[in-house]
Amino acid sequence: MNELINGFPVLTVTGLTQGAIYALVALGYTLVYGVLRLINFAHSDVFMIGTFGAIWTWSAFGFDANSPRPSVGGALGLIALAIVVAAILCGIFAMLVEVTAYRPLRARNAPPLAFLITAIGASFVLSEGMAAFTNRRQFGVPAMLPTDPLFSIGSWQVTPLQLTTIAVAILMMVALDWFVQRTKFGRGIRAVAQDANTAALMGVNKNRVILLVFLIGGLMAGVAAVLSDMKAASTRFNVGFLIGLKAFAAAVLGGIGNLRGAALGGILLGLAENYGSAVFGTNFRDFIGFLVLILLLMFRPTGLLGESLGRARA
Amino acid sequence: MRQIFVRAIGGVALAALVLGGAAACKQDEGGTEGGSASKVCDLKIGFFGALSGGDAGLVTPGKQAADLAVKQYNAEHADCKVSIQAYDSQGKPELAGGLATSAVGDAKVVGIVGPAFSGESETANPIFQQAGLPVITQSATRPSLADNGWAIFHRGVGNDFSQGPAAAAYIKSINAAKVFVVDDQSAYGAGLADEVKKALGATVVASDKATDNQQDFSAIVTKVTSSGATALFYGGYTEEASPFLKQLRAGGYKGTFVGGDGIYDANMLSVTGNADVEGAVATCPCAPATTAKGTFVQDFKAEFNAEPGVYADVAYDLTKIYLEAIGEGKSSRADIQAFLKSYNKAGSATGVTYKWDDKGELDPAQVRVWSYIAKNGAWAPDKEIPKA
Amino acid sequence: MLLEVDNITLLYGRIQALHGITVHVNEGEIVALIGANGAGKTTTMRAVSGVRAIASGRIRFNGVDITRMRADLRVIQGICQSPEGRGVFPGMTVRENLEMGAYTRKDTGNIAKDMDHVLDLFPRLRERFKQAGGTLSGGEQQMLAVGRALMSRPKLLLLDEPSMGLAPMLIQQIFEIITEINQRDGTTILLVEQNAQQALSRAHRAYVLETGSIVKEGTGQELLHDPAVKDAYLGVA
Numbered sequence: 005m006n007e008l009i010n011g012f013p014v015l016t017v018t019g020l021t022q023g024a025i026y027a028l029v030a031l032g033y034t035l036v037y038g039v040l041r042l043i044n045f046a047h048s049d050v051f052m053i054g055t056f057g058a059i060w061t062w063s064a065f066g067f068d069a070n071s072p073r074p075s076v077g078g079a080l081g082l083i084a085l086a087i088v089v090a091a092i093l094c095g096i097f098a099m100l101v102e103v104t105a106y107r108p109l110r111a112r113n114a115p116p117l118a119f120l121i122t123a124i125g126a127s128f129v130l131s132e133g134m135a136a137f138t139n140r141r142q143f144g145v146p147a148m149l150p151t152d153p154l155f156s157i158g159s160w161q162v163t164p165l166q167l168t169t170i171a172v173a174i175l176m177m178v179a180l181d182w183f184v185q186r187t188k189f190g191r192g193i194r195a196v197a198q199d200a201n202t203a204a205l206m207g208v209n210k211n212r213v214i215l216l217v218f219l220i221g222g223l224m225a226g227v228a229a230v231l232s233d234m235k236a237a238s239t240r241f242n243v244g245f246l247i248g249l250k251a252f253a254a255a256v257l258g259g260i261g262n263l264r265g266a267a268l269g270g271i272l273l274g275l276a277e278n279y280g281s282a283v284f285g286t287n288f289r290d291f292i293g294f295l296v297l298i299l300l301l302m303f304r305p306t307g308l309l310g311e312s313l314g315r316a317r318a
Numbered sequence: 319m320r321q322i323f324v325r326a327i328g329g330v331a332l333a334a335l336v337l338g339g340a341a342a343c344k345q346d347e348g349g350t351e352g353g354s355a356s357k358v359c360d361l362k363i364g365f366f367g368a369l370s371g372g373d374a375g376l377v378t379p380g381k382q383a384a385d386l387a388v389k390q391y392n393a394e395h396a397d398c399k400v401s402i403q404a405y406d407s408q409g410k411p412e413l414a415g416g417l418a419t420s421a422v423g424d425a426k427v428v429g430i431v432g433p434a435f436s437g438e439s440e441t442a443n444p445i446f447q448q449a450g451l452p453v454i455t456q457s458a459t460r461p462s463l464a465d466n467g468w469a470i471f472h473r474g475v476g477n478d479f480s481q482g483p484a485a486a487a488y489i490k491s492i493n494a495a496k497v498f499v500v501d502d503q504s505a506y507g508a509g510l511a512d513e514v515k516k517a518l519g520a521t522v523v524a525s526d527k528a529t530d531n532q533q534d535f536s537a538i539v540t541k542v543t544s545s546g547a548t549a550l551f552y553g554g555y556t557e558e559a560s561p562f563l564k565q566l567r568a569g570g571y572k573g574t575f576v577g578g579d580g581i582y583d584a585n586m587l588s589v590t591g592n593a594d595v596e597g598a599v600a601t602c603p604c605a606p607a608t609t610a611k612g613t614f615v616q617d618f619k620a621e622f623n624a625e626p627g628v629y630a631d632v633a634y635d636l637t638k639i640y641l642e643a644i645g646e647g648k649s650s651r652a653d654i655q656a657f658l659k660s661y662n663k664a665g666s667a668t669g670v671t672y673k674w675d676d677k678g679e680l681d682p683a684q685v686r687v688w689s690y691i692a693k694n695g696a697w698a699p700d701k702e703i704p705k706a
Numbered sequence: 707m708l709l710e711v712d713n714i715t716l717l718y719g720r721i722q723a724l725h726g727i728t729v730h731v732n733e734g735e736i737v738a739l740i741g742a743n744g745a746g747k748t749t750t751m752r753a754v755s756g757v758r759a760i761a762s763g764r765i766r767f768n769g770v771d772i773t774r775m776r777a778d779l780r781v782i783q784g785i786c787q788s789p790e791g792r793g794v795f796p797g798m799t800v801r802e803n804l805e806m807g808a809y810t811r812k813d814t815g816n817i818a819k820d821m822d823h824v825l826d827l828f829p830r831l832r833e834r835f836k837q838a839g840g841t842l843s844g845g846e847q848q849m850l851a852v853g854r855a856l857m858s859r860p861k862l863l864l865l866d867e868p869s870m871g872l873a874p875m876l877i878q879q880i881f882e883i884i885t886e887i888n889q890r891d892g893t894t895i896l897l898v899e900q901n902a903q904q905a906l907s908r909a910h911r912a913y914v915l916e917t918g919s920i921v922k923e924g925t926g927q928e929l930l931h932d933p934a935v936k937d938a939y940l941g942v943a
Contacts, residue, residue, distance in 0.1 A: 007540075007541050007544065010544045011540040011541065011544050014536075014540045014543075014544075014569075015536070015537060015540050018536030018537075018539075018540065019536070021536070022534050022536060068591075069588060069589060069590060069591030069592075070588070070591050070592045070593070070695065071591075072593070073593075139370050139374075140370040140371035140372070140374070140408060141370075141371070141372065141374070141585075142371075142372035142556070142557055142560065142585060142589050143589065144560065144564075144588060144589035144590055144591050145564075146591070147591065147593060147594075151567070151568040151569075151570070163568070165568070188805075188809065191798070191802055191805060191806055191809070192809065194795065194797060194798060194802075195795055195798070195806055195809075198795045198796060198797050198798070199793055199795060201757055201789070201793070202789055202793030202795070203795075203806075204756075204757065204776075204777040204778050205755055205757065205777060205781065205786070205787045205789055205793070206778075206781065206786075206806045206807060206809045206810075206854070206858070207778045207779075207781030207782060207786075207809045207810035207858065208778055208806075208809055209776075209778045209779075210778070232533070235534065235565075236533040236534060236561050236565070237560075237561045237564035237565060237568070237590075238533075238560055238561040238564070238589050238590075240371075240372055240557070242531060243531075243533055245531070246531055246532075246533065247533065277537070278536060278537045278540075281526075281537030281538070282537055282540065282541065285526055285527055286526045286527055286528060286529070286532075286535075286537055286538050287503060287526075287527035287528075287529060289529070289537065290529070
């Protein structure tokens with residue numbers, strides 16, 4: 005308990021940082037679920053591909069784990085570039101999964117179980133493919149941003165990485181919220197989520213909307229992958245598994261299908277894990293995270309904010 | 319999800335164990351007959367451990383050394399060769415059962431070097447025991463491995479009863495007043511961390527546990543920095559130790575990072591990066607392979623164009639023990655097991671006298687624990703830690 | 707002819723819902739399909755809008771064969787349906803629902819003007835402009851569905867049961883608006899209705915369906931005074 009009280013400011017800031025990453029990944033699960041009622045298990049491995057995309061980008065510029073830290077300007081440029089590359093890479097892989105795995109099943113009106121098994125299969129194909137491609141090696145992430153606190157208010161300190169992570173995540177979420185709520189394509193997504201048949205009668209091409217949803221989910225995962233790389237400092241072929249599970253839990257926590265819920269769920273999960281680890285020990289970290297999920301669902305089966313992409317706004 | 323797979327694999331392993339055990343019994347009978355009549359050729363020595371994955375850096379030098387020993391043997395016995403059969407467990411206990419079963423099922427495999435890690439040993443060794451297939455591990459150091467009544471088990475290095483106190487002695491020698499201990503809850507990591515805690519006593523101010531595949535260590539980092547510890551002992555492997563160390567440094571921890579032989583590999587350096595790994599300490603119940611005796615270092619360099627890595631010299635000597643047995647015409651698993659039980663010679667590379675007691679342990683007096691310090695992107699041998 | 711439906715059949719699994727329906731609609735007409743529940747009126751409508759694939763037969767629209775065309779592409783051709791049960795997007799505001807109607811339009815400059823026009827037709831929608839579709843009353847949702855279909859500026863407007871579940875006063879009102887859309891804007895309308903009295907008095911021509919086949923056709927007035935139709939559908943002695 006002492007550890008929670010003493011470490012509260014740091015635990016909160018680091019928990020928010022991790023939560024922001026969960027939230028970005030959770031958006032991909034929730035978007036696809038909202039439109040297709042499908043849990044896209046391969047999403048976690050799309051994220052994993054993004055973590056490699058960033059490392060490859062940096063290594064193309066000669067940066068590996070042993071490189072000296074670049075200047076702040078250089079680091080920001082390299083981070084922005086890695087975000088672009090990883091986002092595009094993840095977007096492409098997410099769309100590939102949709103086109104090669106799920107779309108053929110929809111065309112044949114496959115039963116839900118076929119989708120579930122295909123989703124799990126696609127997840128393994130991506131992660132084991134990367135495992136074979138990288139010989140299951142672990143890759144270190146080059147140092148980018150300085151680690152000294154950027155500013156502190158009392159015992160509350162924020163490092164450049166934490167600020168960058170939270171700022172980028174908020175920016176992406178605001179942009180996505182604007183896109184879905186305010187643009188024509190966003191309306192198309194919501195229309196398919198709420199009533200696919202009527203959406204078709206309005207001239208919405210369902211397959212194109214679904215592809216768009218996978219693309220957006222992939223872009224978000226790519227951004228999250230770069231942020232996660234810098235925080236975790238290493239990656240390997242199986243990093244998607246645990247973070248994907250957490251992000252999926254975050255999506256359910258907030259109300260699956262609900263974009264704002266995914267953001268809220270991610271942040272709550274990140275905080276709960278940190279506080280729980282401080283009080284009970286880090287070996288209880290996942291225990292706490294999922295206990296929170298189960299308890300919450302007992303009282304609010306549809307999650308904190310309900311399923312809003314698909315149904316009436318609560 | 320993974321749980322289900324693990325269970326499924328476990329079930330298959332169990333079924334295969336029964337079948338494989340039966341096959342192996344028949345093999346033993348055949349082998350004894352063949353042994354008296356004529357020499358059996360094309361025998362295999364299994365090499366079992368993480369040859370890929372995040373912890374492969376601890377194991378592949380040993381595999382290279384084993385290959386080298388066999389190559390040298392075959393050059394002298396061109397008429398009756400031996401080969402190495404690799405079993406890549408990736409260091410995962412859940413894969414070890416299946417691999418052990420396939421090793422047992424291959425009648426040509428008469429001995430195993432490995433399994434390299436403690437966790438996988440706990441899964442694989444019962445299967446080897448069932449089939450009477452002898453194993454000598456070059457690096458699985460959890461003490462309790464010797465307490466299972468596995469007659470086939472031999473340990474070619476000191477266990478954590480030696481390493482734990484030695485790591486503690488090292489931490490005392492750098493005058494750390496407050497020590498934080500973390501382990502990864504693996505058979506090896508938790509066992510080693512417990513020994514360190516026991517030996518350090520009250521200087522351990524707090525401890526915590528990481529989990530397999532953990533990526534985010536923010537809560538532990540917070541605890542470490544707020545504990546005011548000046549030294550941290552990590553019981554576990556590189557896969558988690560590397561990101562943990564980097565996040566510790568990013569979180570402002572300035573103290574010494576000490577780990578066991580689980581982090582004494584090249585990946586710890588390359589994945590963590592020189593800046594953050596500099597000054598990290600690894601203890602190992604192994605003398606520096608680069609100072610090995612005889613022509614080993616020279617031969618290894620000539621073959622692989624690289625310095626011999628961790629446990630290379632140990633694996634080389636262990637492989638040569640099997641080769642010696644085969645050279646003397648021992649060709650069944652039972653004969654080789656008997657050969658090991660009565661073995662009493664010094665290894666040509668390590669200089670350690672290999673003589674095993676009933677539990678398969680070496681004489682503790684033979685065990686030397688060294689400390690290694692990460693300097694400029696390499697593990698520099700520091701000193702042999704004096705016995706307490 | 708704007709729409710030609712030529713001898714189409716349609717299956718729901720193994721059950722044949724349509725047995726060779728032939729219907730045509732001329733430009734500028736209101737054409738009604740009447741019949742009992744399960745006669746195949748709505749199914750015919752779905753075949754025209756493309757929500758259900760037909761088993762045989764042909765559908766031509768404005769000179770183009772649309773038999774195998776996807777529903778969303780038929781909207782671009784100029785067919786827009788206000789579906790049975792309204793199909794209002796519950797999580798979208800009235801405004802967003804109307805904008806969905808204009809989803810395929812390229813002439814974005816005229817959309818605001820058309821929305822104004824729709825809001826003039828249905829003043830209630832103006833009052834509810836920022837309210838979520840799911841919170842509207844049944845009558846308001848029906849108006850919204852019709853208004854939304856108009857937003858696509860259809861050449862052919864398909865109205866499926868526009869009076870369903872509405873109070874008598876509202877029924878009268880909605881049919882007046884349908885007539886107004888047809889006369890003032892020149893929009894061609896294919897109408898499915900259970901309220902045969904209203905439908906026949908508003909329609910230029912009409913078809914009577916029974917168990918997936920057409921049993922009678924004629925002008926609205928003819929059918930309105932046909933004794934058999936009166937007996938079966940108009941509920942007058």
